[in-house]
Amino acid sequence: MNKSSVLVIVVGMLLWMLAAGLRAELVIEITRGATRPIPIGIVPFGWAGSEQQPADIAAIVRSDLTGSGRFNALDQSDMLEQPTRGVDIDFDNWRMVAVDYVLVGELAQDGETFSIRYQLFDVYGGRQVVADQLLLERRDMRAAGHRVADSVYEAITGIPGVFNTKIAYISVSGVPPQQQYQLIVADADGNNEFVLLESPQPIMSPAWSPDGRQLAYVSFELGRAQVYVQSLRTGTRRVVSDKPGVNNAPAWSPDGRELALTRSDADGNLDIYLVPVIGSGETRLTQRRSIDTEPAWSRDGKTIFFTSDRGGAPQVYQVPVSGGDVSRVTFEGRYNARPRVSANGEAIAVVHDDRGKFRVAVQDLASGSLQVLSDGALDESPSFAPNGAQLIYATRRGGRGVLETVSVDGAISGRVKSVGNDVREPVWSPY
Amino acid sequence: MVMRNIFLITLVAGLAACGSNPPPSTTTSSGGDLLSSSGGADNGASTSGANESSIRSVGLDDEMAVEDTADALIVYFEYDRSEVSAQYADILASHGRRLAQNPGQRLRLEGHADERGTREYNIGLGERRAQAVRRVLLISGASPGQISTVSYGEERPASLGSTESDYEKNRRVELSWR
Numbered sequence: 040m041n042k043s044s045v046l047v048i049v050v051g052m053l054l055w056m057l058a059a060g061l062r063a064e065l066v067i068e069i070t071r072g073a074t075r076p077i078p079i080g081i082v083p084f085g086w087a088g089s090e091q092q093p094a095d096i097a098a099i100v101r102s103d104l105t106g107s108g109r110f111n112a113l114d115q116s117d118m119l120e121q122p123t124r125g126v127d128i129d130f131d132n133w134r135m136v137a138v139d140y141v142l143v144g145e146l147a148q149d150g151e152t153f154s155i156r157y158q159l160f161d162v163y164g165g166r167q168v169v170a171d172q173l174l175l176e177r178r179d180m181r182a183a184g185h186r187v188a189d190s191v192y193e194a195i196t197g198i199p200g201v202f203n204t205k206i207a208y209i210s211v212s213g214v215p216p217q218q219q220y221q222l223i224v225a226d227a228d229g230n231n232e233f234v235l236l237e238s239p240q241p242i243m244s245p246a247w248s249p250d251g252r253q254l255a256y257v258s259f260e261l262g263r264a265q266v267y268v269q270s271l272r273t274g275t276r277r278v279v280s281d282k283p284g285v286n287n288a289p290a291w292s293p294d295g296r297e298l299a300l301t302r303s304d305a306d307g308n309l310d311i312y313l314v315p316v317i318g319s320g321e322t323r324l325t326q327r328r329s330i331d332t333e334p335a336w337s338r339d340g341k342t343i344f345f346t347s348d349r350g351g352a353p354q355v356y357q358v359p360v361s362g363g364d365v366s367r368v369t370f371e372g373r374y375n376a377r378p379r380v381s382a383n384g385e386a387i388a389v390v391h392d393d394r395g396k397f398r399v400a401v402q403d404l405a406s407g408s409l410q411v412l413s414d415g416a417l418d419e420s421p422s423f424a425p426n427g428a429q430l431i432y433a434t435r436r437g438g439r440g441v442l443e444t445v446s447v448d449g450a451i452s453g454r455v456k457s458v459g460n461d462v463r464e465p466v467w468s469p470y
Numbered sequence: 471m472v473m474r475n476i477f478l479i480t481l482v483a484g485l486a487a488c489g490s491n492p493p494p495s496t497t498t499s500s501g502g503d504l505l506s507s508s509g510g511a512d513n514g515a516s517t518s519g520a521n522e523s524s525i526r527s528v529g530l531d532d533e534m535a536v537e538d539t540a541d542a543l544i545v546y547f548e549y550d551r552s553e554v555s556a557q558y559a560d561i562l563a564s565h566g567r568r569l570a571q572n573p574g575q576r577l578r579l580e581g582h583a584d585e586r587g588t589r590e591y592n593i594g595l596g597e598r599r600a601q602a603v604r605r606v607l608l609i610s611g612a613s614p615g616q617i618s619t620v621s622y623g624e625e626r627p628a629s630l631g632s633t634e635s636d637y638e639k640n641r642r643v644e645l646s647w648r
Contacts (some may be wrong), residue, residue, distance in 0.1 A: 215626060216626070241625035307599075330591060332594050353591055390588050419588055419589065
């Protein structure tokens with residue numbers, strides 16, 4: 040290991056906890072919301088404890104729900120009452136301000152244990168929709184708030200919430216050739232960002248393990264490409280692929296045991312290989328004199344989707360994991376690359392050349408129909424949220440890399456504002 | 471000798487004719503695809519270091535800039551292409567001969583792409599470009615063990631920005647002596 044030329048900082052659990060106190064780099068802003076967002080009253084939660092209230096749970100829920108673009112939260116100043124228990128609600132007070140739902144709750148302290156009790160009501164039916172009580176420790180306040188938001192979101196929209204998930208992404212500062220690369224993990228709302236790896240050499244292709252506990256990525260810290268797998272909890276890592284030439288584009292199998300990744304031969308041709316995460320051995324899946332890269336697993340783990348320029352321009356193909364014939368998947372337009380499979384396995388997101396602009400598109404696998412979802416010129420790296428309802432992707436705005444989100448029907452889009460740095464390659468964690 | 475011819479054949483098989491947009495900043499000399507097998511025209515540069523073979527002609531319809539004829543060298547490429555322009559024939563041949571004459575010397579090739587297209591595909595493009603330059607050097611007498619390659623794809627642009635002028639500077643292979 041050439042340590043002198045490398046400034047890699049691998050930080051573990053301790054710094055993770057310290058990082059929780061740092062300023063968030065990302066702020067989500069909805070750029071196009073639902074045509075008719077659902078009006079909801081989120082009443083400030085009551086507080087039953089001896090000290091200062093440790094968290095504003097209602098504010099977390101409000102931020103999550105409005106940040107989804109599907110809800111319109113009533114201003115606190117427009118509330119005619121602020122009950123904290125369902126029995127105290129006068130539904131006429133909420134019908135009058137035209138909200139469909141009202142959420143009430145209370146945060147209580149018992150020593151070092153906290154509890155959150157909450158109830159969601161359908162205002163017009165006067166009916167309780169969801170009610171629960173959560174027990175938690177002090178450090179999990181934000182996560183508990185996200186959990187309440189998840190529960191409200193799913194009860195109303197029928198779609199599981201993703202407010203308690205995380206995103207990983209690459210952040211770059213400086214000007215070539217003096218640049219600093221960071222691999223960052225943050226809450227899905229941009230809070231609690233944590234630097235997992237920092238290097239003056241490029242870092243790319245972050246990929247979550249199916250259990251959300253590890254990240255695979257590519258680092259050039261030794262002046263060559265290597266694929267690493269790193270534990271989020273401990274920060275320890277190991278090299279999984281370090282062949283001469285290209286080691287790139289790791290993708291976890293659904294069972295978490297293998298990585299599909301890309302390696303090169305002496306002619307500069309890239310092929311897809313399967314490599315065990317632990318142990319040795321490899322299986323070569325593609326054999327062509329072409330660039331075969333950007334593998335993605337089908338949900339059942341039986342098929343690998345990948346990009347290949349074997350037909351001239353890059354298109355998406357598929358090959359059985361057990362080996363066998365390669366078949367082409369994308370046909371619309373001259374360029375479709377970097378497939379990612381949706382949560383239900385029925386669609387892939389790709390980067391699509393839309394009349395000279397690179398945009399995020401989703402193709403239904405059964406029908407082959409393709410829908411362009413983004414409107415930039417250099418949109419790339421789409422990643423499905425684990426609920427399959429939205430995507431996060433990277434684009435460039437004002438000369439900087441930024442992250443944006445879009446619902447899979449294209450109706451709702453948002454921008455994840457970053458402060459200062461170039462951000463790219465967002466990957467949404469599993470649940 | 472046998473090895474050289476093998477590499478030459480590989481090279482020809484791997485190369486194809488390419489477009490003709492005028493690329494980066496500098497020079498004006500005309501050039502074409504180095505070692506292109508297309509066309510059969512005989513108005514081109516020849517492959518220095520390559521011996522008699524069936525390969526004769528190279529097209530010369532292109533302009534490519536050669537920056538720095540000293541130790542460092544940057545070879546520029548067309549969009550989404552990895553053919554080495556004939557513009558670089560002489561300078562690459564001299565690098566190849568230097569390697570051949572100095573077996574202890576090492577050369578590192580860094581392949582790069584512009585930001586268009588996906589990042590991981592661009593790693594493939596940068597690798598292809600580095601290998602194309604490597605093959606030219608091998609033909610000039612370098613040994614495989616003297617040359618290492620790495621592809622940075624679009625990750626390390628020479629010029630930030632999203633104009634065609636930036637892109638031209640970023641589609642490149644950088645040669646650095648070790």
